[in-house]
Amino acid sequence: MNAAAQVPDGYDPYAFAPFAVTVDLAVFTIRDDLLHVLLVRRGEEPYKGAWALPGGFVLPRESADQAARRELAEETGLSDATAAHLHLEQLRTYSEPDRDPRMRVVSVAYTALGPGLPEPRGGGDAAHAQWLPYGTQGRLAFDHDTILTDAHDRVGAKLEYTCLATAFCPPEFTLGELRQVYETVWGVALDRPNFRRKVLATPGFVRPVEGPPRLTGGRGKPAALYRAGDATALHPPLLRPEGHDT
Protein backbone atom coordinates (compact mmCIF):
# COMPACT_ATOMS: atom_id res chain seq x y z
CA MET A 1 0.00 0.00 0.00
CA ASN A 2 0.89 3.59 -0.18
CA ALA A 3 0.02 5.02 3.14
CA ALA A 4 1.92 8.24 2.83
CA ALA A 5 0.36 9.08 -0.48
CA GLN A 6 -3.05 9.11 1.09
CA VAL A 7 -2.10 10.58 4.45
CA PRO A 8 0.25 13.35 3.49
CA ASP A 9 -0.33 15.39 6.62
CA GLY A 10 -0.23 12.77 9.29
CA TYR A 11 -0.26 9.17 10.07
CA ASP A 12 -2.85 8.53 12.68
CA PRO A 13 -4.21 5.05 12.36
CA TYR A 14 -7.32 6.00 14.24
CA ALA A 15 -8.20 8.44 11.53
CA PHE A 16 -8.54 5.39 9.34
CA ALA A 17 -10.55 2.28 9.86
CA PRO A 18 -9.52 0.96 13.27
CA PHE A 19 -10.15 -2.64 12.37
CA ALA A 20 -9.87 -5.66 14.55
CA VAL A 21 -7.94 -8.44 12.85
CA THR A 22 -8.65 -12.04 13.71
CA VAL A 23 -7.79 -15.50 12.45
CA ASP A 24 -10.33 -18.25 11.85
CA LEU A 25 -9.33 -21.88 11.57
CA ALA A 26 -10.85 -24.65 9.48
CA VAL A 27 -9.22 -27.69 11.05
CA PHE A 28 -9.77 -30.97 9.25
CA THR A 29 -8.93 -34.49 10.24
CA ILE A 30 -10.02 -37.96 9.26
CA ARG A 31 -11.58 -40.15 11.93
CA ASP A 32 -13.16 -43.50 11.18
CA ASP A 33 -12.86 -42.89 7.45
CA LEU A 34 -14.92 -39.72 7.74
CA LEU A 35 -13.75 -36.16 7.25
CA HIS A 36 -14.22 -34.18 10.46
CA VAL A 37 -14.07 -30.47 11.26
CA LEU A 38 -13.19 -28.92 14.57
CA LEU A 39 -15.89 -26.54 15.79
CA VAL A 40 -16.56 -24.61 18.96
CA ARG A 41 -19.93 -23.88 20.53
CA ARG A 42 -20.50 -20.17 20.99
CA GLY A 43 -21.26 -19.17 24.56
CA GLU A 44 -22.25 -15.56 23.93
CA GLU A 45 -24.32 -13.46 21.63
CA PRO A 46 -24.42 -13.10 18.75
CA TYR A 47 -25.04 -16.58 17.46
CA LYS A 48 -25.09 -17.89 21.02
CA GLY A 49 -25.30 -21.66 21.01
CA ALA A 50 -24.32 -21.97 17.36
CA TRP A 51 -21.25 -23.77 16.09
CA ALA A 52 -18.38 -21.63 14.87
CA LEU A 53 -14.86 -22.03 13.63
CA PRO A 54 -12.18 -21.64 16.28
CA GLY A 55 -10.18 -18.45 16.05
CA GLY A 56 -9.21 -15.25 17.81
CA PHE A 57 -7.53 -11.90 17.68
CA VAL A 58 -4.14 -11.29 16.15
CA LEU A 59 -2.01 -9.76 18.89
CA PRO A 60 -0.17 -6.48 18.37
CA ARG A 61 3.23 -8.06 17.88
CA GLU A 62 2.50 -11.24 16.01
CA SER A 63 1.79 -12.12 12.41
CA ALA A 64 -1.44 -13.77 11.34
CA ASP A 65 0.52 -16.99 10.82
CA GLN A 66 1.75 -16.88 14.38
CA ALA A 67 -1.72 -16.09 15.67
CA ALA A 68 -3.16 -19.04 13.79
CA ARG A 69 -0.54 -21.37 15.20
CA ARG A 70 -1.13 -20.05 18.71
CA GLU A 71 -4.89 -20.34 18.49
CA LEU A 72 -4.52 -23.82 17.14
CA ALA A 73 -2.87 -24.82 20.39
CA GLU A 74 -4.84 -22.61 22.75
CA GLU A 75 -8.32 -23.07 21.58
CA THR A 76 -8.51 -26.47 20.02
CA GLY A 77 -7.67 -28.34 23.16
CA LEU A 78 -4.99 -30.35 21.42
CA SER A 79 -1.66 -30.83 23.09
CA ASP A 80 1.02 -28.33 22.13
CA ALA A 81 3.08 -31.06 20.53
CA THR A 82 0.14 -32.21 18.47
CA ALA A 83 -0.82 -28.72 17.41
CA ALA A 84 2.75 -27.85 16.51
CA HIS A 85 2.90 -30.56 13.89
CA LEU A 86 -0.31 -29.78 12.05
CA HIS A 87 -0.12 -28.58 8.49
CA LEU A 88 -1.26 -24.95 8.47
CA GLU A 89 -1.77 -22.68 5.52
CA GLN A 90 -3.54 -19.45 4.79
CA LEU A 91 -6.84 -19.74 2.98
CA ARG A 92 -7.99 -16.20 2.28
CA THR A 93 -9.23 -13.08 4.05
CA TYR A 94 -12.85 -12.24 4.73
CA SER A 95 -13.64 -8.59 5.14
CA GLU A 96 -17.30 -7.86 4.49
CA PRO A 97 -18.12 -4.83 6.66
CA ASP A 98 -21.02 -6.53 8.42
CA ARG A 99 -19.67 -10.01 8.80
CA ASP A 100 -19.60 -9.41 12.54
CA PRO A 101 -22.59 -7.37 13.75
CA ARG A 102 -20.68 -5.93 16.70
CA MET A 103 -17.81 -4.24 14.98
CA ARG A 104 -15.53 -4.18 12.01
CA VAL A 105 -13.57 -7.41 12.03
CA VAL A 106 -11.31 -8.53 9.22
CA SER A 107 -10.51 -12.21 9.46
CA VAL A 108 -7.62 -14.07 7.92
CA ALA A 109 -8.80 -17.64 7.50
CA TYR A 110 -6.50 -20.66 7.73
CA THR A 111 -6.84 -24.31 6.89
CA ALA A 112 -5.21 -26.87 9.16
CA LEU A 113 -4.85 -30.59 8.53
CA GLY A 114 -3.80 -33.42 10.76
CA PRO A 115 -3.87 -37.18 11.08
CA GLY A 116 -6.65 -38.83 13.08
CA LEU A 117 -6.67 -36.35 15.92
CA PRO A 118 -7.88 -37.04 19.45
CA GLU A 119 -10.92 -35.51 21.07
CA PRO A 120 -10.01 -32.04 22.35
CA ARG A 121 -9.28 -32.20 26.04
CA GLY A 122 -11.65 -30.18 28.14
CA GLY A 123 -10.32 -27.13 29.90
CA GLY A 124 -9.69 -23.56 29.03
CA ASP A 125 -11.19 -22.03 26.00
CA ALA A 126 -11.43 -25.41 24.40
CA ALA A 127 -14.14 -26.63 26.68
CA HIS A 128 -16.61 -26.41 23.85
CA ALA A 129 -14.42 -27.61 21.03
CA GLN A 130 -15.54 -30.78 19.30
CA TRP A 131 -15.04 -32.80 16.12
CA LEU A 132 -18.05 -32.99 13.82
CA PRO A 133 -18.29 -35.05 10.66
CA TYR A 134 -18.07 -32.64 7.75
CA GLY A 135 -21.54 -31.96 6.41
CA THR A 136 -23.38 -32.50 9.68
CA GLN A 137 -22.54 -29.17 11.23
CA GLY A 138 -25.60 -27.25 10.06
CA ARG A 139 -25.47 -23.48 9.89
CA LEU A 140 -22.42 -21.91 11.45
CA ALA A 141 -22.08 -18.50 13.06
CA PHE A 142 -21.06 -15.39 11.12
CA ASP A 143 -19.81 -16.16 7.61
CA HIS A 144 -18.16 -19.36 8.76
CA ASP A 145 -20.24 -21.46 6.38
CA THR A 146 -18.58 -19.68 3.51
CA ILE A 147 -15.14 -20.05 5.02
CA LEU A 148 -15.63 -23.74 5.72
CA THR A 149 -16.89 -24.41 2.21
CA ASP A 150 -13.99 -22.51 0.70
CA ALA A 151 -11.56 -24.47 2.87
CA HIS A 152 -13.06 -27.78 1.87
CA ASP A 153 -12.95 -26.87 -1.82
CA ARG A 154 -9.36 -25.81 -1.51
CA VAL A 155 -8.29 -28.99 0.23
CA GLY A 156 -10.02 -31.13 -2.35
CA ALA A 157 -8.37 -29.23 -5.17
CA LYS A 158 -4.91 -29.28 -3.63
CA LEU A 159 -4.98 -33.04 -3.27
CA GLU A 160 -4.87 -33.14 -7.05
CA TYR A 161 -1.70 -31.26 -7.67
CA THR A 162 0.20 -31.20 -4.36
CA CYS A 163 1.44 -33.73 -1.83
CA LEU A 164 -0.99 -32.35 0.74
CA ALA A 165 -2.56 -35.75 1.38
CA THR A 166 0.35 -36.83 3.58
CA ALA A 167 -0.65 -34.08 6.02
CA PHE A 168 -3.68 -36.22 6.90
CA CYS A 169 -1.46 -39.20 7.70
CA PRO A 170 0.65 -40.07 10.74
CA PRO A 171 4.44 -39.89 10.35
CA GLU A 172 4.50 -43.45 9.05
CA PHE A 173 1.64 -44.68 6.95
CA THR A 174 0.66 -47.28 4.40
CA LEU A 175 -0.39 -46.60 0.86
CA GLY A 176 -3.82 -47.84 1.82
CA GLU A 177 -4.10 -45.10 4.40
CA LEU A 178 -2.96 -42.52 1.89
CA ARG A 179 -5.51 -43.74 -0.58
CA GLN A 180 -8.18 -43.53 2.10
CA VAL A 181 -7.42 -39.82 2.41
CA TYR A 182 -8.23 -39.23 -1.22
CA GLU A 183 -11.30 -41.39 -1.13
CA THR A 184 -12.61 -39.74 2.00
CA VAL A 185 -12.07 -36.16 0.92
CA TRP A 186 -13.20 -36.68 -2.64
CA GLY A 187 -15.92 -39.16 -1.86
CA VAL A 188 -14.95 -41.49 -4.67
CA ALA A 189 -13.33 -44.91 -4.90
CA LEU A 190 -9.89 -45.16 -6.52
CA ASP A 191 -8.32 -48.16 -8.16
CA ARG A 192 -5.83 -49.56 -5.68
CA PRO A 193 -3.15 -50.87 -8.06
CA ASN A 194 -3.18 -47.76 -10.19
CA PHE A 195 -3.09 -45.46 -7.18
CA ARG A 196 -0.09 -47.30 -5.85
CA ARG A 197 1.82 -47.01 -9.12
CA LYS A 198 0.94 -43.36 -9.50
CA VAL A 199 2.20 -42.44 -6.05
CA LEU A 200 5.39 -44.46 -6.30
CA ALA A 201 6.09 -43.04 -9.74
CA THR A 202 6.04 -39.48 -8.41
CA PRO A 203 9.54 -38.71 -7.13
CA GLY A 204 9.55 -37.38 -3.58
CA PHE A 205 5.92 -38.01 -2.82
CA VAL A 206 6.61 -40.84 -0.37
CA ARG A 207 9.77 -42.48 0.92
CA PRO A 208 9.82 -46.15 1.97
CA VAL A 209 10.58 -46.96 5.59
CA GLU A 210 13.12 -49.69 6.21
CA GLY A 211 12.06 -52.57 8.35
CA PRO A 212 9.19 -55.01 8.48
CA PRO A 213 5.71 -54.14 7.27
CA ARG A 214 3.02 -53.23 9.70
CA LEU A 215 -0.19 -54.99 10.57
CA THR A 216 -3.04 -53.23 8.93
CA GLY A 217 -5.12 -53.40 12.06
CA GLY A 218 -7.10 -56.38 11.03
CA ARG A 219 -7.17 -58.90 8.28
CA GLY A 220 -5.08 -58.72 5.20
CA LYS A 221 -1.45 -58.77 4.21
CA PRO A 222 0.76 -56.44 6.24
CA ALA A 223 1.49 -53.29 4.29
CA ALA A 224 4.79 -51.53 3.74
CA LEU A 225 5.30 -48.26 5.57
CA TYR A 226 6.16 -44.92 4.04
CA ARG A 227 6.98 -41.42 5.18
CA ALA A 228 6.18 -38.18 3.47
CA GLY A 229 8.83 -37.25 0.91
CA ASP A 230 10.28 -33.85 0.30
CA ALA A 231 8.30 -33.08 -2.83
CA THR A 232 5.59 -30.51 -2.52
CA ALA A 233 4.03 -30.47 -5.97
CA LEU A 234 2.61 -33.36 -7.97
CA HIS A 235 3.63 -33.49 -11.62
CA PRO A 236 1.70 -34.75 -13.33
CA PRO A 237 -1.31 -34.21 -11.08
CA LEU A 238 -3.47 -36.94 -9.62
CA LEU A 239 -6.76 -35.95 -11.21
CA ARG A 240 -9.93 -36.96 -9.49
CA PRO A 241 -12.31 -39.01 -11.58
CA GLU A 242 -15.55 -37.70 -13.06
CA GLY A 243 -16.86 -34.22 -12.37
CA HIS A 244 -14.40 -32.08 -10.54
CA ASP A 245 -16.72 -30.06 -8.35
CA THR A 246 -17.47 -30.27 -4.69
Add this chain to the structure above:
Amino acid sequence: MNAAAQVPDGYDPYAFAPFAVTVDLAVFTIRDDLLHVLLVRRGEEPYKGAWALPGGFVLPRESADQAARRELAEETGLSDATAAHLHLEQLRTYSEPDRDPRMRVVSVAYTALGPGLPEPRGGGDAAHAQWLPYGTQGRLAFDHDTILTDAHDRVGAKLEYTCLATAFCPPEFTLGELRQVYETVWGVALDRPNFRRKVLATPGFVRPVEGPPRLTGGRGKPAALYRAGDATALHPPLLRPEGHDT
Protein backbone atom coordinates in the same frame (compact mmCIF):
# COMPACT_ATOMS: atom_id res chain seq x y z
CA MET B 1 -10.68 -17.99 20.36
CA ASN B 2 -13.91 -16.13 20.19
CA ALA B 3 -14.02 -12.43 20.52
CA ALA B 4 -16.53 -12.56 23.29
CA ALA B 5 -14.58 -15.20 25.12
CA GLN B 6 -11.64 -12.88 25.50
CA VAL B 7 -13.61 -9.68 25.98
CA PRO B 8 -16.39 -10.78 28.26
CA ASP B 9 -16.86 -7.36 29.75
CA GLY B 10 -16.70 -5.20 26.72
CA TYR B 11 -15.90 -4.99 23.11
CA ASP B 12 -13.53 -2.15 22.62
CA PRO B 13 -11.48 -2.62 19.51
CA TYR B 14 -8.89 -0.20 20.78
CA ALA B 15 -8.15 -2.61 23.60
CA PHE B 16 -6.96 -4.95 20.89
CA ALA B 17 -4.55 -4.42 18.09
CA PRO B 18 -5.78 -1.30 16.33
CA PHE B 19 -4.55 -2.37 12.94
CA ALA B 20 -4.69 -0.46 9.74
CA VAL B 21 -5.93 -2.61 6.88
CA THR B 22 -4.83 -1.88 3.36
CA VAL B 23 -4.98 -3.48 -0.07
CA ASP B 24 -2.01 -3.87 -2.39
CA LEU B 25 -2.40 -4.53 -6.08
CA ALA B 26 -0.20 -6.55 -8.40
CA VAL B 27 -1.58 -5.46 -11.77
CA PHE B 28 -0.30 -7.38 -14.77
CA THR B 29 -0.74 -6.80 -18.44
CA ILE B 30 1.00 -7.84 -21.62
CA ARG B 31 2.45 -5.11 -23.83
CA ASP B 32 4.59 -5.86 -26.84
CA ASP B 33 4.75 -9.53 -25.91
CA LEU B 34 6.25 -8.68 -22.56
CA LEU B 35 4.67 -9.10 -19.16
CA HIS B 36 4.37 -5.72 -17.44
CA VAL B 37 3.55 -4.70 -13.87
CA LEU B 38 1.99 -1.45 -12.76
CA LEU B 39 4.11 0.32 -10.16
CA VAL B 40 4.03 3.69 -8.43
CA ARG B 41 6.98 5.80 -7.38
CA ARG B 42 6.93 6.58 -3.67
CA GLY B 43 7.00 10.29 -2.88
CA GLU B 44 7.53 10.06 0.87
CA GLU B 45 9.60 8.24 3.42
CA PRO B 46 10.07 5.44 4.04
CA TYR B 47 11.34 4.05 0.77
CA LYS B 48 11.07 7.49 -0.81
CA GLY B 49 11.83 7.24 -4.50
CA ALA B 50 11.44 3.48 -4.62
CA TRP B 51 8.89 1.64 -6.71
CA ALA B 52 5.94 0.14 -4.87
CA LEU B 53 2.73 -1.66 -5.65
CA PRO B 54 -0.31 0.58 -5.88
CA GLY B 55 -2.74 0.28 -3.01
CA GLY B 56 -4.37 2.08 -0.14
CA PHE B 57 -6.50 1.89 2.96
CA VAL B 58 -9.67 -0.09 3.25
CA LEU B 59 -12.38 2.37 4.23
CA PRO B 60 -14.60 1.78 7.25
CA ARG B 61 -17.64 0.70 5.26
CA GLU B 62 -16.17 -1.25 2.38
CA SER B 63 -14.84 -4.75 1.93
CA ALA B 64 -11.28 -5.41 0.85
CA ASP B 65 -12.63 -6.45 -2.56
CA GLN B 66 -14.36 -3.09 -2.94
CA ALA B 67 -11.26 -1.26 -1.77
CA ALA B 68 -9.15 -3.08 -4.31
CA ARG B 69 -11.57 -2.22 -7.10
CA ARG B 70 -11.66 1.41 -5.99
CA GLU B 71 -7.90 1.75 -5.75
CA LEU B 72 -7.57 0.13 -9.13
CA ALA B 73 -9.48 3.05 -10.60
CA GLU B 74 -8.22 5.81 -8.33
CA GLU B 75 -4.58 5.13 -8.15
CA THR B 76 -3.63 3.39 -11.33
CA GLY B 77 -4.64 6.21 -13.63
CA LEU B 78 -6.70 3.92 -15.80
CA SER B 79 -10.12 5.03 -16.91
CA ASP B 80 -13.02 3.85 -14.76
CA ALA B 81 -14.39 1.79 -17.61
CA THR B 82 -11.05 0.11 -18.12
CA ALA B 83 -10.50 -0.54 -14.45
CA ALA B 84 -14.00 -1.91 -14.03
CA HIS B 85 -13.39 -4.70 -16.50
CA LEU B 86 -10.11 -5.99 -15.14
CA HIS B 87 -9.98 -9.43 -13.66
CA LEU B 88 -9.40 -9.02 -9.94
CA GLU B 89 -8.81 -11.71 -7.36
CA GLN B 90 -7.47 -11.94 -3.88
CA LEU B 91 -3.94 -13.24 -3.55
CA ARG B 92 -3.22 -13.53 0.17
CA THR B 93 -2.74 -11.40 3.25
CA TYR B 94 0.58 -10.10 4.53
CA SER B 95 0.74 -9.36 8.20
CA GLU B 96 4.30 -9.41 9.48
CA PRO B 97 4.36 -6.94 12.40
CA ASP B 98 7.21 -4.88 10.98
CA ARG B 99 6.36 -4.93 7.32
CA ASP B 100 5.66 -1.18 7.58
CA PRO B 101 8.10 0.60 9.90
CA ARG B 102 5.61 3.30 10.80
CA MET B 103 2.78 1.27 12.23
CA ARG B 104 0.98 -2.01 12.22
CA VAL B 105 -0.46 -2.50 8.77
CA VAL B 106 -2.11 -5.68 7.57
CA SER B 107 -2.38 -5.81 3.82
CA VAL B 108 -4.72 -7.88 1.72
CA ALA B 109 -2.97 -8.34 -1.61
CA TYR B 110 -4.80 -8.68 -4.92
CA THR B 111 -3.82 -9.70 -8.39
CA ALA B 112 -5.35 -7.88 -11.34
CA LEU B 113 -5.06 -8.83 -14.99
CA GLY B 114 -5.99 -7.01 -18.14
CA PRO B 115 -5.40 -6.95 -21.87
CA GLY B 116 -2.75 -4.65 -23.29
CA LEU B 117 -3.50 -1.67 -21.09
CA PRO B 118 -2.70 1.96 -21.93
CA GLU B 119 -0.17 4.13 -20.16
CA PRO B 120 -1.74 5.50 -16.96
CA ARG B 121 -2.97 9.04 -17.54
CA GLY B 122 -1.26 11.59 -15.38
CA GLY B 123 -3.25 13.33 -12.68
CA GLY B 124 -4.22 12.65 -9.13
CA ASP B 125 -2.55 9.98 -7.16
CA ALA B 126 -1.65 8.21 -10.32
CA ALA B 127 0.87 10.81 -11.40
CA HIS B 128 3.65 8.40 -10.66
CA ALA B 129 2.09 5.18 -11.87
CA GLN B 130 3.90 3.44 -14.69
CA TRP B 131 4.17 0.09 -16.46
CA LEU B 132 7.45 -1.73 -16.05
CA PRO B 133 8.45 -4.95 -17.76
CA TYR B 134 8.29 -7.67 -15.14
CA GLY B 135 11.79 -8.41 -13.88
CA THR B 136 13.19 -4.95 -14.46
CA GLN B 137 11.66 -3.32 -11.42
CA GLY B 138 14.53 -3.87 -9.00
CA ARG B 139 13.87 -3.81 -5.29
CA LEU B 140 10.42 -2.63 -4.29
CA ALA B 141 9.37 -0.88 -1.12
CA PHE B 142 8.19 -2.73 1.98
CA ASP B 143 7.58 -6.44 1.36
CA HIS B 144 6.29 -5.78 -2.11
CA ASP B 145 8.96 -7.93 -3.70
CA THR B 146 7.49 -10.89 -1.91
CA ILE B 147 3.96 -9.95 -2.89
CA LEU B 148 4.88 -9.45 -6.51
CA THR B 149 6.72 -12.76 -6.68
CA ASP B 150 3.81 -14.55 -5.07
CA ALA B 151 1.41 -12.93 -7.51
CA HIS B 152 3.52 -13.92 -10.50
CA ASP B 153 3.81 -17.49 -9.27
CA ARG B 154 0.09 -17.68 -8.72
CA VAL B 155 -0.74 -16.35 -12.17
CA GLY B 156 1.64 -18.79 -13.80
CA ALA B 157 0.16 -21.69 -11.87
CA LYS B 158 -3.44 -20.70 -12.52
CA LEU B 159 -2.86 -20.63 -16.26
CA GLU B 160 -2.39 -24.37 -16.00
CA TYR B 161 -5.69 -25.35 -14.52
CA THR B 162 -8.03 -22.39 -15.03
CA CYS B 163 -9.24 -20.28 -17.93
CA LEU B 164 -7.45 -17.25 -16.50
CA ALA B 165 -5.50 -16.62 -19.69
CA THR B 166 -8.51 -15.01 -21.36
CA ALA B 167 -8.28 -12.22 -18.77
CA PHE B 168 -5.14 -11.04 -20.55
CA CYS B 169 -7.00 -10.83 -23.86
CA PRO B 170 -9.38 -8.26 -25.30
CA PRO B 171 -13.05 -9.25 -25.60
CA GLU B 172 -12.40 -10.83 -28.99
CA PHE B 173 -9.10 -12.53 -29.61
CA THR B 174 -7.38 -15.07 -31.81
CA LEU B 175 -5.93 -18.34 -30.64
CA GLY B 176 -2.53 -16.94 -31.51
CA GLU B 177 -3.04 -14.14 -29.03
CA LEU B 178 -4.18 -16.57 -26.38
CA ARG B 179 -1.13 -18.69 -26.98
CA GLN B 180 1.05 -15.60 -26.68
CA VAL B 181 -0.30 -15.14 -23.16
CA TYR B 182 0.94 -18.55 -22.12
CA GLU B 183 4.25 -18.11 -23.84
CA THR B 184 4.82 -14.69 -22.33
CA VAL B 185 3.92 -15.58 -18.77
CA TRP B 186 5.64 -18.96 -18.80
CA GLY B 187 8.53 -17.90 -20.94
CA VAL B 188 8.37 -21.01 -23.10
CA ALA B 189 7.33 -21.75 -26.66
CA LEU B 190 4.26 -23.91 -27.20
CA ASP B 191 3.43 -26.05 -30.18
CA ARG B 192 0.81 -24.11 -32.12
CA PRO B 193 -1.22 -27.01 -33.53
CA ASN B 194 -1.35 -28.84 -30.23
CA PHE B 195 -2.25 -25.71 -28.31
CA ARG B 196 -5.11 -25.06 -30.68
CA ARG B 197 -6.53 -28.54 -30.33
CA LYS B 198 -6.17 -28.48 -26.58
CA VAL B 199 -8.04 -25.21 -26.19
CA LEU B 200 -10.82 -26.13 -28.59
CA ALA B 201 -11.22 -29.52 -26.93
CA THR B 202 -11.91 -27.92 -23.55
CA PRO B 203 -15.63 -27.17 -23.39
CA GLY B 204 -16.38 -23.59 -22.44
CA PHE B 205 -12.83 -22.29 -22.64
CA VAL B 206 -13.45 -20.21 -25.76
CA ARG B 207 -16.50 -19.58 -27.93
CA PRO B 208 -16.15 -18.86 -31.67
CA VAL B 209 -17.31 -15.48 -32.94
CA GLU B 210 -19.50 -15.51 -36.02
CA GLY B 211 -18.33 -13.47 -38.95
CA PRO B 212 -15.19 -13.10 -40.97
CA PRO B 213 -11.73 -13.65 -39.55
CA ARG B 214 -9.54 -10.76 -38.57
CA LEU B 215 -6.28 -9.56 -39.95
CA THR B 216 -3.48 -10.53 -37.68
CA GLY B 217 -1.91 -7.14 -37.95
CA GLY B 218 0.68 -8.11 -40.46
CA ARG B 219 1.50 -11.00 -42.65
CA GLY B 220 -0.14 -14.33 -42.40
CA LYS B 221 -3.52 -15.88 -42.82
CA PRO B 222 -6.34 -14.08 -41.00
CA ALA B 223 -7.27 -15.85 -37.80
CA ALA B 224 -10.68 -16.74 -36.47
CA LEU B 225 -11.94 -14.75 -33.52
CA TYR B 226 -13.06 -16.13 -30.18
CA ARG B 227 -14.57 -14.87 -26.96
CA ALA B 228 -14.01 -16.18 -23.47
CA GLY B 229 -16.34 -19.05 -22.67
CA ASP B 230 -18.20 -19.62 -19.44
CA ALA B 231 -15.92 -22.32 -18.11
CA THR B 232 -13.69 -21.39 -15.24
CA ALA B 233 -11.67 -24.53 -14.65
CA LEU B 234 -9.55 -26.49 -17.11
CA HIS B 235 -9.98 -30.25 -17.02
CA PRO B 236 -7.66 -31.73 -17.84
CA PRO B 237 -5.13 -28.99 -17.12
CA LEU B 238 -2.83 -27.41 -19.66
CA LEU B 239 0.48 -28.38 -18.11
CA ARG B 240 3.47 -26.25 -18.86
CA PRO B 241 6.44 -28.04 -20.36
CA GLU B 242 9.65 -28.88 -18.55
CA GLY B 243 10.27 -27.95 -14.93
CA HIS B 244 7.25 -26.41 -13.32
CA ASP B 245 8.93 -23.67 -11.35
CA THR B 246 9.03 -19.93 -11.86
Add this chain to the structure above:
DNA sequence: TCAAAAGTGTTCGGTTTACACCCATGG
Protein backbone atom coordinates in the same frame (compact mmCIF):
# COMPACT_ATOMS: atom_id res chain seq x y z
C1' DT C 1 7.14 -15.46 -55.32
C1' DC C 2 8.46 -15.46 -50.64
C1' DA C 3 7.76 -14.97 -45.66
C1' DA C 4 4.64 -15.39 -42.03
C1' DA C 5 0.96 -17.01 -39.51
C1' DA C 6 -3.36 -20.00 -39.48
C1' DG C 7 -5.14 -24.32 -39.71
C1' DT C 8 -5.23 -29.81 -40.63
C1' DG C 9 -3.38 -34.49 -40.47
C1' DT C 10 -0.64 -38.21 -38.78
C1' DT C 11 2.55 -40.84 -36.32
C1' DC C 12 4.71 -42.45 -32.24
C1' DG C 13 5.37 -43.35 -27.42
C1' DG C 14 4.09 -42.93 -22.95
C1' DT C 15 0.29 -42.79 -19.46
C1' DT C 16 -4.02 -44.02 -17.64
C1' DT C 17 -7.60 -47.40 -17.01
C1' DA C 18 -9.69 -51.59 -16.14
C1' DC C 19 -9.32 -55.89 -14.54
C1' DA C 20 -7.15 -60.53 -13.61
C1' DC C 21 -4.37 -62.72 -10.46
C1' DC C 22 -1.23 -64.06 -6.49
C1' DC C 23 0.33 -63.19 -1.49
C1' DA C 24 -0.01 -62.87 3.46
C1' DT C 25 -2.61 -62.57 7.53
C1' DG C 26 -6.60 -63.06 11.11
C1' DG C 27 -10.51 -65.38 12.32
Add this chain to the structure above:
DNA sequence: CCATGGGTGTAAACCGAACACTTTTGA
Protein backbone atom coordinates in the same frame (compact mmCIF):
# COMPACT_ATOMS: atom_id res chain seq x y z
C1' DC D 1 -10.15 -72.28 4.44
C1' DC D 2 -12.18 -68.11 3.65
C1' DA D 3 -12.52 -63.14 3.82
C1' DT D 4 -9.74 -59.14 3.55
C1' DG D 5 -6.50 -56.01 2.07
C1' DG D 6 -1.55 -55.70 -0.06
C1' DG D 7 0.98 -56.16 -4.13
C1' DT D 8 2.14 -57.49 -9.35
C1' DG D 9 1.00 -58.03 -14.25
C1' DT D 10 -1.01 -56.81 -18.59
C1' DA D 11 -3.65 -55.35 -22.61
C1' DA D 12 -6.60 -51.85 -24.51
C1' DA D 13 -7.72 -47.05 -24.74
C1' DC D 14 -6.42 -42.65 -24.47
C1' DC D 15 -3.58 -38.55 -24.75
C1' DG D 16 0.14 -35.47 -25.72
C1' DA D 17 4.54 -34.32 -28.28
C1' DA D 18 6.52 -33.80 -32.53
C1' DC D 19 6.38 -32.60 -37.06
C1' DA D 20 4.92 -32.60 -42.09
C1' DC D 21 1.87 -30.25 -44.86
C1' DT D 22 -1.75 -27.04 -46.87
C1' DT D 23 -4.00 -22.39 -46.84
C1' DT D 24 -4.25 -17.45 -46.98
C1' DT D 25 -2.62 -13.19 -46.50
C1' DG D 26 1.02 -8.86 -47.05
C1' DA D 27 5.08 -7.35 -49.17
